[in-house]
Each structure stands twice: as C-alpha cells, then as structure tokens.
Amino acid sequence: xxxxxxxxTALYAALCGFLILILAFLAVRQRMKGGVLLGDGGQxxxxxxxxxxxxxxxxxxxxxFLMLLLEINGANAKNMxxxxxxxxxxxxxxxxxxxxxxxxxxxxxxxxxxTWMAIFVMSIANILSFIQHLN
Numbered sequence: 252x253x254x255x256x257x258x259x260t261a262l263y264a265a266l267c268g269f270l271i272l273i274l275a276f277l278a279v280r281q282r283m284k285g286g287v288l289l290g291d292g293g294q295x296x297x298x299x300x301x302x303x304x305x306x307x308x309x310x311x312x313x314x315x316f317l318m319l320l321l322e323i324n325g326a327n328a329k330n331m332x333x334x335x336x337x338x339x340x341x342x343x344x345x346x347x348x349x350x351x352x353x354x355x356x357x358x359x360x361x362x363x364x365x366t367w368m369a370i371f372v373m374s375i376a377n378i379l380s381f382i383q384h385l386n
Contacts, residue, residue: 257322260315263335267311270339274304274346299353303346310366314338317373324380334373341365 281300282288291297318334341362348358 255323257319259328259331259335260319260322263318263338264315266335266339267307267315267342270342270346271304271307271311274307277350278304295353299350303350306349307342307346310370311338311342314366314369314373317370317377320377321373321380324377324384326376326380330376334369337365337369341369 278300281297285292285294285297287294287297291301314334315338318331318338321334322331341364343362344358345362345366348356348360348362351358
C-alpha cells in the first residue's frame with residue numbers, strides 16, 4: 252500500500268484546531284465572568300458561548316473528513332484550499348454572529364450558509380470521485 256499524504260487538509264485541520272481553542276477560551280472566560288462552574292447557570296451569554304463552541308465542534312469534523320477524502324482521492328489543490336477557506340470562514344462567521352446575539356444576524360446566517368454549501372459541494376465532489384473511480 253502506498254503512503255498517503257494530506258498536507259492541505261492537515262493545514263486546515265490545524266487552523267480549525269486553533270479556532271476551537273479560541274472558542275473554548277471564550278467559553279471559559281464567560282464561565283469565569285458569570286461565576287458558572289457547571290452548566291449554563293441560566294445565563295443567556297453562557298448558553299451562547301457553549302453553543303458557539305459546540306456548534307463548531309459538531310460541524311468541523313465532518314467537513315474535515317469530507318475534505319480529507321477529497322485530498323486522498325486527488326482533488327485539485329486550488330479546490331482543496333477553497334474548501335478549507337470555506338470551513339474557516341463559515342465557522343468563523345457563525346461563531347462571530349452567534350456569540351454577539353441569540354437572534355438572527357448576518358454572521359450567523361452567512362456562516363451557516365457557507366458551512367452548508369461547503370458540506371453540499373464536498374459531498375457531491377466525493378460522490379463524483381467515487382463514480383469516476385468506478386470506471
């Protein structure tokens with residue numbers, strides 16, 4: 252079996268790791284500010300901080316997995332970087348928008364839209380890659 256390398260996915264996984272650390276820091280800071288040791292303490296700001304981090308933690312793994320499969324199957328480097336930027340931009344915008352307001356916001360809306368579009372496009376690309384490898 253030949254060695255597989257996925258340096259582009261590795262780069263964006265590392266950057267997403269930093270994003271998760273930033274969101275974790277912000278959640279801990281909110282915990283300290285609100286004096287909340289467990290749960291959300293009934294505080295909306297704490298609930299938002301927890302959901303911002305949880306939301307990123309829910310979406311980032313599937314996005315990186317789809318990206319990794321594309322890279323392993325030989326996707327174009329420019330497309331890989333576009334996918335990685337979409338992951339970071341989508342999750343970053345969502346986190347920014349949602350951390351500021353529990354209601355609708357352009358950051359939350361656009362972050363969700365970019366995230367869903369990236370998942371959709373990478374899913375279709377993986378299906379097309381599968382079909383191409385059948386031949």
